[in-house]
Amino acid sequence: MKTIFFSNTDRGHANHGWLNSYHTFSFGGYHNPSKMNFGALRVLNDDTVNAGMGFSKHPHDNMEIVSIPLEGGLEHQDSMGNKTLIKKGEVQIMSAGTGVFHSEKNESGKAPVKFLQIWVFPDKKNIEPRYDQKIFDLAARKNKFQTVVSPLETTDEGVKINQNAWFSLVDLANENTLTYNLKDKNNGVYVFVLEGELEIDGQKLSKRDGLGITETEAVTITSSQDAEVLLMEIPMSF
Structure with a gap:
């Protein structure tokens, strides 16, 4: 097993007033040649958008874009005709393919919305754009x-997702151990701690820390307090 640690204190940061965003990988005005991606995982943005504010209509193409709300509600509109609201417990994906325009806005006029936006390189380019959204039992x-x-x-x-990738969420109680078995032994795994503290292969992780893991067929997580974790199994070559 090989690992690379991504500290929560070593992320890119952009505060635009209405948007407070932390970037695990190079994005926008943050450029770090050593943090361009982890395999097919290109962007992991940790965003907070103020009440009533949002991203105006903008284009994307040839990217798999996953949004995971952590708090509040996010309004989505796109050029495919979708107009939706996503909240915690839901996950949204937009396969941009040949090209799509979309906008995102905090649906609340009083409270911020917090969400992860994740970009993954697709396994095929110039496909027909598509949208999907599902509710999950917490x-x-x-x-x-x-x-x-x-x-x-x-x-x-x-x-x-149009890629050989799997994302999983887990709420791990204090002092519990859980093992994730990779679906494809050639993939890597990126573990992102949303809340709490845990340990993987001797590496301690706390809130918003990440760990990239390769050359293994299983990942064992042990919590040192209640923890909420996002695990992304991603192709390392694509």
Whole structure:
């Protein structure tokens, strides 16, 4: 097993007033040649958008864009005709393909919205754009991995991504150990701690720390307090 630690204190940061964003990988005005991506995982942005504010209509192409709300609600509109609201417990994906325009806005006029926006390089370029959104049972991720993104187009395998990738969420109680077995032994795993503290292969991780893991077929996580974790299994070559 090989690991690379990504400290929560060593992320890019942009505060635009209405938007407070932390970047695990190079994005916008933050450029770090050593942090361009982890395999097919290109962007991991940790965003807070003030009440009533948002991103105006803008284009994307040839990228798989996953949004995971952590607090509040996010309004989405796109050129495919979708107009939706996503909240905690839901996951959204937009396969930009040949090109799509979309906008995102905090639906609340009083409270901020917090969410992760994640970009993954697709396995095929110039496909027809598509949109998917699903609600997940929060209780079903207590001390077990809940698949929320996968390449499989089935009702119980999360929103479909055009890549050999799986995202899982887990709420791990204090002093619990859980092992994730990779779906593809050639993939890597990026673990991102949303809340709490845990340990993987001797590496301690706290809130918003990340760990990139390669050359393994399984990842064992042990919590040192209640922890909320996002695990992303990603192709390392694509």
